[in-house]
Amino acid sequence: MNKKAIGKVLRYSLGGFLLLILLTTGLLYSFKDKIIQLFVAEANRHLKTKVQVEEISLSLFRQFPNVAIALDNVTITESLPGSKAPLAKAKHLYFTLNVPDLLTGQYRVSEVNLENGQVFVKFLPDGTGNYRVFAADDSQPENKKFAFKLEKVTFKNVAIHYTDQRRAQFYQVQARQMVAALQVTDQKVAVAATGKFQVQTIQVDKDDYFQNKEIQLQTNLLVNRSASQVTISPSEVRVGPALYQVTGSVNYAGPTALDLQFNGKNTNIQALLALLPLKYSQAFGEYQSQGNVYFNATVKGITSGKANPQVLVQFGCRNATFFHFASKQKLEDLNFQGQFSNGSQQNNLTSVIELKNIRGRLRNRPFSGNVVYQNLQDPYLQVKLKGNLDVAHTLEVFPGTHLKRGSGEVGIDIAFAGKVRSFQSRTGYGQVNSSGEISLRNVSLQVKNYKPVFRQLNGNFLFRKSDLAVTGFKGKLGSSDFLINGYFKNVLGWLFLSKQRLHMEADLESGFLNFDELLREEKENASIRRQVNNPPPKATSAYKLRVSPYFDFDVNTTVQRLQFRRFRGKNVRGKLRLKNQVISSPELALQIIGGQFAIRGMLDARQPNNIQVTSLTSVNDIRLDSLFYVFENFGQQFLVQHHLKGELTATIHSDLYFNSHLKPLTDRMEAEVNAQIRNGQLLNFEPMLKLSPFIPKQELTHLQFSELSNTFWVQNRTVYIPEMEVRSNVSRASVIGIQGMHTFDQQLDYKFRIPLRNKMRRTGGEVGGLAENNGPNLFLTLKGNENNYKVAYDKQRVKTKIAQDLRREKKEFKEVLKNNAPVSPKKQSAPQPNTDEYFDF
Numbered sequence: 001m002n003k004k005a006i007g008k009v010l011r012y013s014l015g016g017f018l019l020l021i022l023l024t025t026g027l028l029y030s031f032k033d034k035i036i037q038l039f040v041a042e043a044n045r046h047l048k049t050k051v052q053v054e055e056i057s058l059s060l061f062r063q064f065p066n067v068a069i070a071l072d073n074v075t076i077t078e079s080l081p082g083s084k085a086p087l088a089k090a091k092h093l094y095f096t097l098n099v100p101d102l103l104t105g106q107y108r109v110s111e112v113n114l115e116n117g118q119v120f121v122k123f124l125p126d127g128t129g130n131y132r133v134f135a136a137d138d139s140q141p142e143n144k145k146f147a148f149k150l151e152k153v154t155f156k157n158v159a160i161h162y163t164d165q166r167r168a169q170f171y172q173v174q175a176r177q178m179v180a181a182l183q184v185t186d187q188k189v190a191v192a193a194t195g196k197f198q199v200q201t202i203q204v205d206k207d208d209y210f211q212n213k214e215i216q217l218q219t220n221l222l223v224n225r226s227a228s229q230v231t232i233s234p235s236e237v238r239v240g241p242a243l244y245q246v247t248g249s250v251n252y253a254g255p256t257a258l259d260l261q262f263n264g265k266n267t268n269i270q271a272l273l274a275l276l277p278l279k280y281s282q283a284f285g286e287y288q289s290q291g292n293v294y295f296n297a298t299v300k301g302i303t304s305g306k307a308n309p310q311v312l313v314q315f316g317c318r319n320a321t322f323f324h325f326a327s328k329q330k331l332e333d334l335n336f337q338g339q340f341s342n343g344s345q346q347n348n349l350t351s352v353i354e355l356k357n358i359r360g361r362l363r364n365r366p367f368s369g370n371v372v373y374q375n376l377q378d379p380y381l382q383v384k385l386k387g388n389l390d391v392a393h394t395l396e397v398f399p400g401t402h403l404k405r406g407s408g409e410v411g412i413d414i415a416f417a418g419k420v421r422s423f424q425s426r427t428g429y430g431q432v433n434s435s436g437e438i439s440l441r442n443v444s445l446q447v448k449n450y451k452p453v454f455r456q457l458n459g460n461f462l463f464r465k466s467d468l469a470v471t472g473f474k475g476k477l478g479s480s481d482f483l484i485n486g487y488f489k490n491v492l493g494w495l496f497l498s499k500q501r502l503h504m505e506a507d508l509e510s511g512f513l514n515f516d517e518l519l520r521e522e523k524e525n526a527s528i529r530r531q532v533n534n535p536p537p538k539a540t541s542a543y544k545l546r547v548s549p550y551f552d553f554d555v556n557t558t559v560q561r562l563q564f565r566r567f568r569g570k571n572v573r574g575k576l577r578l579k580n581q582v583i584s585s586p587e588l589a590l591q592i593i594g595g596q597f598a599i600r601g602m603l604d605a606r607q608p609n610n611i612q613v614t615s616l617t618s619v620n621d622i623r624l625d626s627l628f629y630v631f632e633n634f635g636q637q638f639l640v641q642h643h644l645k646g647e648l649t650a651t652i653h654s655d656l657y658f659n660s661h662l663k664p665l666t667d668r669m670e671a672e673v674n675a676q677i678r679n680g681q682l683l684n685f686e687p688m689l690k691l692s693p694f695i696p697k698q699e700l701t702h703l704q705f706s707e708l709s710n711t712f713w714v715q716n717r718t719v720y721i722p723e724m725e726v727r728s729n730v731s732r733a734s735v736i737g738i739q740g741m742h743t744f745d746q747q748l749d750y751k752f753r754i755p756l757r758n759k760m761r762r763t764g765g766e767v768g769g770l771a772e773n774n775g776p777n778l779f780l781t782l783k784g785n786e787n788n789y790k791v792a793y794d795k796q797r798v799k800t801k802i803a804q805d806l807r808r809e810k811k812e813f814k815e816v817l818k819n820n821a822p823v824s825p826k827k828q829s830a831p832q833p834n835t836d837e838y839f840d841f
Contacts, residue, residue, distance in 0.1 A: 039069050039095065039109075049087070049133045050077040066111070068094040078120070078130035087130055090117030090158075111152040122163040127305055153180045155195070166305030170203040178217075189223040209276070215239055219246075228253035232260070242271030244295075255302045258309045264295030269322060271295070272315055291320030291334075301346065308346040314339050322360075329396035334360040348376035363393040367412075382417040391443055401448075408443030412436075414463055416492055422466070434463040434492060440473075452478030452517045459484075466492045470506065478517040483509040486555075494550065504553040515564035519543045519662070543662045547581045547605035554578075557588070566630045568592065581606045593626035595619060595647070608660040617652040624648055624677065639685070646680030654714075666744050671714035680705045687782055690791040691754070704729040717744040723751075740782075748789055750782040751797065 036056055043051075054073035071093040078087040096111035122130050155178040162171035178195030195217050199210040219235035230250040237244045248260035264271065269289035294316060301309030316337040323330030336358040343350025352374040359368050367387030374380050391406040414436030422432045443457040459473030468491040474483040486506025488494075494502035520543055559572035574588030584602035591597065601615025627648060628641035654671035658664055682688060682703040689700050710724040723739035737753030755777050779794035 035097075036069065046134050049079050051075070052077075066096045066098050068096050068113075069109075070094055074117075076133060078122075079132040080124070080128065080130045083130070085130075086118075086120060087133060088117060088119045090114050092116060108149045110149060111154070112150060113154045113156070114158055115156045116158075117155075118159045118161065120161045120163075122161075123166055125165045125305065127166060150182050150184065152182065154178065167303075168205050170201070172200040172202075174198040174200060187224065187226045189225065191219075191221040191223065193221070194218050210239075213239055227251075239271060242267045248299075255304045255307070257302050258299050260299040262295075262297040262299075264315075267293045267295050269293060269317075286325045287322060288325055289317070289320050289322050292318040293320055294318075308342065310346055311340070311342045313341075324397050324399070327396040327399070329393060331397060332361045349378075351376045362387070362397065363390050365390060379420040380418070381420055384415045386413045388412075391445075404446040404448045406443065406445045408457065409441040410443065411439040411441070414438060416463065418466070418492075420497070422493075432466040432492060434465055436463050437461065438463075443475075451520065452480070463491075466490050479512065479514045480518060481511050482513075499550060501550045501552060504551075504555065506553070507556045508558070510559045511561065513559055513562040515562065519545060519564075545605065545611065545658075545660055545662055546608070547578070547583070549581050549606075552579045559590075562590075568630070569597070592622065593630060594623045595621035597622070610665070611658045611660070613654070613656040613658070615652075615654055615656075617654070618650070619652075620649050622648045622650075624680070643683055643685045644681070645683065646677045648675060648677055650675040666717050669714060669717075671712075673712040673714070675708075675710060675712060677708040678706065680708055687750075687789065687791065690782075691752075691780070695754070699729065718742070721750075723753075746786040748782060748784055748786065751794060752778075752780040752782070753797070754778040754780070 035058060040056070052075040053071045055071075057070045057072075059068045059070050072091065074088075074090045074093045075086050076088045077083070078085050092113075092115040094111075094113040094115075095109045096113065097109060120130070124130075155175040158175045158178075160171070160173045160175060162173075163169070174197060176196045176198060178193060178197070180191050180193035183190040197215045197217060199213045199215055201211050202209040216238040217236075220233040221235075222231040222233070223229075224231070228251060230252070232246060232248050232250070235246045237246060243265040245263045245265060246260065248258070250260075251257040269284070269287055272293065272295060273284055295314070297311070297313040299309050299311050301307070303309050314337075316335075318335055320334045321330050321332055322334050337354075337356045339352075339354045339356075341352050342348075343352060352372065354373075355369075355371040357368075358370060359366070361367070365388050367385070367389070369383070369385040369387075371384075372380075372382040389410045389412065391408045391410055394410075395403055395406050414434065416432065416434035416436075418432030418434075438461040440457045440459050440461075443454070445454040445457070447454075455476045457473075457475035459475075460471045461473070462469040462471065466489070468488040470484055470486055470488065472483070472485065475481070484506050486504060489503035489505070490501060493500040553576070555576045557572060557574055557576055560570065562569045562572055569590040569592050572588065572590040574585055576588070577584045582602055582604045585600055587598060587600045589596070589598045597617070597619050599615050599617045601613065601617075604612040604614075624644040624646045625641045628639075628644060651674045652671060655669065656664065656671075657668040682705075684701055685703070688703060689697065691700055705726050705728045708724065708726055710722060712722075713720040719742045721738065721740050721742070723737055726736045726738060727734060728736060735755060738750065740748070740750035742748055742750075779797040780791055781794045782789055782791050784790050
């Protein structure tokens with residue numbers, strides 16, 4: 001056949017095909033309304049609930065080559081009485097009919113396609129379901145012009161929500177693409193389905209399983225309608241690389257009876273973890289495995305609101321390798337046998353999880369163990385562990401939340417058993433049994449965000465019940481060292497449960513404690529961001545005091561030396577207690593800067609940014625210049641360490657407040673200081689040199705006083721100094737009166753009284769006399785701040801002094817008259833003040 005003939009045949013064929021399509025289309029559309037009416041009538045025959053449809057149309061092209069009855073924006077109401085909630089919603093719902101049937105006048109729906117929809121299936125607490133929307137139809141399809149004879153069902157982008165209020169279960173699954181082929185007979189329906197799903201969650205008792213898992217399904221079901229039973233032929237569920245085979249049956253003639261078997265193929269550690277809730281599996285998300293990992297399970301029995309089926313899950317591994325994805329460090333030759341059973345009563349009370357015959361090697365160091373966890377309602381835990389672990393390798397395989405790195409060896413041979421709630425209460429100690437020992441051999445540990453390193457840790461830890469006996473636990477933390485012997489109470493609860501209290505009773509010995517290191521916090525400056533070609537952000541340091549609400553101690557302390565900033569102490573001895581974030585001491589004694597220091601009081605850290613320190617402090621023979629140096633001149637530069645010499649003895653009652661960074665909250669501080677200074681010297685103090693017009697400058701340069709006593713008060717950010725007399729070496733003013741106040745903002749207000757000379761005279765006659773001080777006094781004030789102050793004459797005090805002396809001399813004169821009444825008195829003038837005694841400027 002030549003090309004011309006072939007072209008003619010093709011043209012006629014194409015024309016005939018197009019003509020056939022046009023004729024068929026015209027014919028169908030001429031019967032469109034009839035077909036839709038028949039569909040609506042037949043659908044209503046099968047439906048028991050309300051269905052809302054925005055538009056119904058007949059389409060030849062949406063499901064080409066078949067004809068489709070298209071329903072847009074469909075809502076089907078659930079079957080619960082009085083409810084208006086939807087059972088299903090769909091943007092598009094197609095019922096497909098084939099063209100030959102239409103041409104013969106037989107309208108048979110063979111396919112259903114649901115696109116972009118949602119299905120909401122639920123059971124109420126009494127077992128009532130909301131999905132019974134279809135009514136029974138006893139008529140024969142052959143006698144009807146329109147009938148449903150389904151051979152295929154397709155879901156595309158359909159969200160399925162399943163809620164079972166009887167069992168506190170909730171499923172949310174997205175059917176991306178699912179196709180089910182149906183073979184329907186009078187008594188049986190065979191279903192062969194394949195599809196891709198995303199399981200967003202399967203929630204059981206508030207635990208989420210299979211979260212955000214991609215699943216591929218291939219299943220074969222046989223529904224026996226007369227026997228009310230579904231038989232599952234070998235079906236496959238693929239989760240990632242893992243494949244699970246499912247077989248069994250479900251009988252729903254009465255209460256639902258399950259008889260299912262699950263077998264895992266190509267399983268690994270990730271496949272097993274995928275079966276667990278996220279809160280259990282998340283910690284192992286960075287691990288992978290190689291080797292023989294197995295899983296199988298059976299579910300058998302009645303499931304209802306009052307009954308659970310028997311569940312038995314067996315899993316484990318043989319000669320497997322378990323490794324951390326990031327560090328590539330691994331456990332080798334790992335073997336264990338695991339099992340979960342819900343027990344004889346099929347509930348949480350009789351459930352048991354077991355890990356038996358655990359064996360493996362960690363950097364060629366063998367370990368072994370067993371774990372039993374039973375009674376999920378009131379858990380009972382039993383653990384046995386034995387091994388010799390390399391700390392560095394262990395931290396690489398199991399990175400800790402708080403530990404950065406480590407080294408050394410830890411020997412473990414322990415066993416403990418008890419109810420978990422027994423760890424949570426002091427009364428439960430007797431119900432916890434533990435034994436064994438942990439030994440540290442030259443261990444080093446680096447804690448995250450903390451610069452000092454634990455080094456040379458050695459010691460033995462003996463378990464007894466829930467407590468731990470510590471023997472010879474010694475080591476270094478930065479430049480500090482320690483030796484601890486004692487007991488830790490409730491150590492198991494503190495280790496394995498959150499918010500559990502740990503109590504320590506111990507003796508602490510140390511050669512040196514460096515609180516500059518111990519209290520310093522290393523943190524990255526959050527205001528600096530790493531950018532391209534920029535250096536990494538620097539770390540900033542600050543003191544940080546944290547007192548855990550879950551740690552108590554009662555410690556006898558002996559420290560040879562300690563250091564904090566400029567503070568240096570020696571021979572520290574005393575008892576320290578911590579309870580409920582309050583540190584207290586009945587007495588703590590030490591030697592500082594040449595004298596003795598003793599303190600008793602408490603530190604209340606229950607409010608981290610309002611730490612209160614209440615104390616009674618005694619100091620004896622402390623060198624003044626060293627005291628000012630150690631305490632950095634108490635934050636001022638007016639009177640500094642090189643101005644002072646002498647020995648201080650004092651008793652201090654104080655209430656001090658700090659934030660968590662040990663910055664003083666000065667507006668709340670209060671103190672009473674009873675002080676005595678002996679052999680004191682005031683050297684080159686500039687305000688005193690301002691008195692050189694009245695006192696020789698060489699004496700003011702080196703002012704000496706044998707003893708000074710006074711009581712000082714601190715309140716409202718101000719130091720109050722009551723009037724006191726300083727007996728000095730100044731020839732023309734051996735006694736100087738001082739009073740005033742000095743604020744924390746370095747505002748000064750001092751008053752001085754300087755008697756420039758002393759002359760005593762005696763008055764009276766044969767009945768006695770009265771001694772008076774006739775020496776002149778100089779009254780001065782010093783006001784301003786430490787950088788800008790002024791010395792001036794105190795006129796107000798002069799006037800007050802004159803008034804006081806007038807009243808005193810008037811009283812003395814009356815006494816003289818009274819004592820000499822028999823003698824005819826001479827007329828005397830009223831006593832007048834000696835104006836030469838005062839400089840009233």
